[in-house]
Each structure stands twice: as C-alpha cells, then as structure tokens.
Amino acid sequence: MSNPNKPLLPPPVPAPDLSVSLGRLRLPNPILVASGTFGYGREMVGFVALDRLGGIVPKTITQLPRRGNVPWRTVETSAGLLNSIGLDNDGIEAFLKNQLPWLKQCGAPVIVSIAGATQPEFVQMADQLEGVPGIAALELNISCPNVSHGIDLGTDPEMCRRVVAGVRGVTKIPVIAKLTPNVTDIVAIAKGAQDGGADAITLINTCQGIAVDWRRRRPMLGNVIGGLSGPAIKPIALRCVYQVRQALDIPIVGVGGILSIDDCMEFFVTGASAVQIGTANFADPRASMNLLAALPGALAEMNATRMTDLIGSLMAGAGAPAGELQKAAGNQTHAS
Numbered sequence: 196m197s198n199p200n201k202p203l204l205p206p207p208v209p210a211p212d213l214s215v216s217l218g219r220l221r222l223p224n225p226i227l228v229a230s231g232t233f234g235y236g237r238e239m240v241g242f243v244a245l246d247r248l249g250g251i252v253p254k255t256i257t258q259l260p261r262r263g264n265v266p267w268r269t270v271e272t273s274a275g276l277l278n279s280i281g282l283d284n285d286g287i288e289a290f291l292k293n294q295l296p297w298l299k300q301c302g303a304p305v306i307v308s309i310a311g312a313t314q315p316e317f318v319q320m321a322d323q324l325e326g327v328p329g330i331a332a333l334e335l336n337i338s339c340p341n342v343s344h345g346i347d348l349g350t351d352p353e354m355c356r357r358v359v360a361g362v363r364g365v366t367k368i369p370v371i372a373k374l375t376p377n378v379t380d381i382v383a384i385a386k387g388a389q390d391g392g393a394d395a396i397t398l399i400n401t402c403q404g405i406a407v408d409w410r411r412r413r414p415m416l417g418n419v420i421g422g423l424s425g426p427a428i429k430p431i432a433l434r435c436v437y438q439v440r441q442a443l444d445i446p447i448v449g450v451g452g453i454l455s456i457d458d459c460m461e462f463f464v465t466g467a468s469a470v471q472i473g474t475a476n477f478a479d480p481r482a483s484m485n486l487l488a489a490l491p492g493a494l495a496e497m498n499a500t501r502m503t504d505l506i507g508s509l510m511a512g513a514g515a516p517a518g519e520l521q522k523a524a525g526n527q528t529h530a531s
C-alpha cells in the first residue's frame with residue numbers, strides 16, 4: 196500500500212544544455228578563461244578542474260621570444276587593473292615544445308592566442324600551427340595595446356580583414372579575431388573580421404589608460420600607457436557586444452570585467468555566445484569554476500533549458516530594473 200504521508204517529489208529537473216557553437220567551433224560550455232590571465236594552465240591546477248572549462252586561452256604567443264616591457268608592468272586602479280606586460284612569452288617553438296603537449300591533455304578545448312608583428316607574420320604562425328593536434332581554435336590577438344605594433348592591425352577594418360583572410364587561407368582551424376575597444380567604430384572592425392572569414396570575434400581586449408604618481412610627478416607604468424581591465428570596463432565591453440550583435444551575425448565571445456554570474460548573464464542576453472574570465476582570476480583563481488557552477492541556476496531562473504534560449508535575447512527599450520517598480524510603488528505609498 197502506498198504511504199499517504201510520503202511527500203510527492205517534483206519530477207527531476209533535467210540538466211540544462213550548456214554547449215555553445217562559435218561558428219565551426221563547438222564548446223561544452225560558455226565559460227572560458229582569457230589570455231594572459233591564466234598562464235599556460237599549469238599554475239591553476241590546484242584551483243580549477245581544467246577539464247570542466249568551456250575553453251582555455253593561454254597567454255598570447257609571438258613568433259620569437261619576447262621579454263615584455265620594463266617594470267612596473269601592473270598597477271591596481273580604483274575599479275580595475277592597468278597592465279603593460281608587453282606580450283612577454285617564449286615564442287611559438289617553445290610553446291609547441293613545452294606548453295601545448297601539457298595543455299592538450301587537460302581535457303578542455305585549447306584556443307591558441309597568436310600575435311604577429313605584421314600580417315605576413317600572423318599568416319606564418321597560423322601555417323606553423325596548421326595540422327598540430329590539440330588546437331581547437333586560434334584567437335588572433337590584433338588588439339594588444341602594450342606592444343608598438345599591437346593595435347595597428349586591429350584599428351583598421353581592411354587590415355583586420357587581411358589578417359583574418361590570410362590566416363584562413365593557410366589553416367582549417369577555426370579562427371577567432373580578438374578586437375580592441377580603442378576604436379571609433381567597433382562594428383566596422385568586426386565587419387572586417389567577418390569579411391575575412393572569422394568564425395567568431397572576441398570582444399574586448401583592454402582599454403588604454405595611464406596611472407600617475409603625482410607626488411613623484413611620474414607615470415606609474417614603465418611603458419607609461421597600459422591596458423585597463425576589470426569591473427571598470429564591463430559597460431564598454433557590453434556596449435561593444437551590443438553594437439556588433441545589432442549589426443552583424445558573427446558569433447561573439449564577451450570579455451571584460453566579468454566577476455559574477457550576473458555579469459555573465461548580461462553578456463549572454465546582450466549577444467555573446469560565450470564569455471571569458473580575465474582579471475577575476477587574479478582576485479579569485481576559482482572564479483571560473485564558481486561561475487560555471489552558478490550557470491544552471493541562472494538559466495533555470497530564466498526558464499531556459501539551453502544556452503541558445505538566452506543568447507542575444509535582449510529586448511528593445513529600457514525597463515526598470517527587476518524589483519524597482521515594486522519598490523517605487525512602495526515608496527509612493529509611504530510618501531502619500
């Protein structure tokens with residue numbers, strides 16, 4: 196006989212489908228870690244279950260080793276971090292020998308970030324990586340503010356198109372162009388990347404800024420100008436995602452100031468198919484894992500069962516923030 200006191204359990208809720216597609220690249224979930232903020236992965240082993248990440252973007256590599264810029268190379272600011280690392284890395288040969296073999300056994304898609312000093316150098320590096328097992332995609336860093344040639348290629352739509360097209364011409368690996376916000380018209384640059392054949396674009400790299408020690412009358416960074424990251428730039432990154440999503444169809448990876456699951460959801464709703472966690476990794480190396488754990492709950496709150504239910508679902512017109520209308524109504528009652 197059935198027990199009448201036994202509570203009726205609700206049917207189990209199926210786990211949401213967290214997978215996303217960036218053009219030809221399919222990722223198990225949309226939580227990635229951003230280049231330059233996660234080393235080459237080894238440093239994070241004690242904190243992050245690497246095989247659970249949607250993707251790892253290791254530190255950008257260049258053709259030849261680079262020592263990077265003179266110190267100081269990082270300064271904390273009131274709502275972010277200013278850095279001028281200057282693409283300090285051991286070069287592509289050392290990456291292939293020492294880092295990739297380890298990275299590719301981690302279990303997460305590895306998106307290799309490359310920066311050429313010129314368009315032909317980008318093409319040469321991509322050619323060298325073509326056919327190398329264990330590379331899920333290439334992220335073209337045409338947006339580093341901290342090297343002399345850094346953003347030149349990413350501030351002109353035609354140069355952007357030529358870099359992407361050149362890389363597409365020599366490799367079958369999916370290509371993501373990482374763009375700089377330090378431009379007048381982000382849509383024009385994104386269109387250049389799309390016309391060049393990019394599978395997706397990453398928005399955004401850091402915003403140029405400086406920090407000053409007024410007592411010593413000196414700039415704080417050895418390179419004077421650096422790239423600002425962290426919470427201060429989230430509205431800029433969201434604006435870039437918004438403008439590109441409104442104008443073009445290319446998949447977008449959102450990055451800039453993401454700390455919380457609310458930040459992630461803002462990017463998804465605005466039009467990003469995936470997000471990268473950057474500066475937050477320095478404040479809390481477990482940040483990416485915490486966000487991944489919180490994602491199913493946030494989807495459920497929106498009655499979404501798949502990421503695609505959410506991506507780009509931003510509605511037209513401003514609405515009062517959730518709860519504000521009720522609060523305003525309450526205040527009115529008290530006031531009257």
Ligand SMILES: Cc1cc2nc3c(=O)[nH]c(=O)nc-3n(C[C@H](O)[C@H](O)[C@H](O)COP(=O)(O)O)c2cc1C
Pocket residue numbers: 229230231232254255276278280282308336339373399400401423424425426428450451452453471472473474475
């Ligand atoms: C210390 C530091 C180093 C970075 N190095 C790189 C890099 O090598 N390549 C790159 O594409 N972006 C680099 N970035 C930019 C980040 O990947 C990211 O685009 C940017 O910081 C914005 O995201 P966030 O506000 O979440 O950090 C670096 C950022 C920081 C803070």
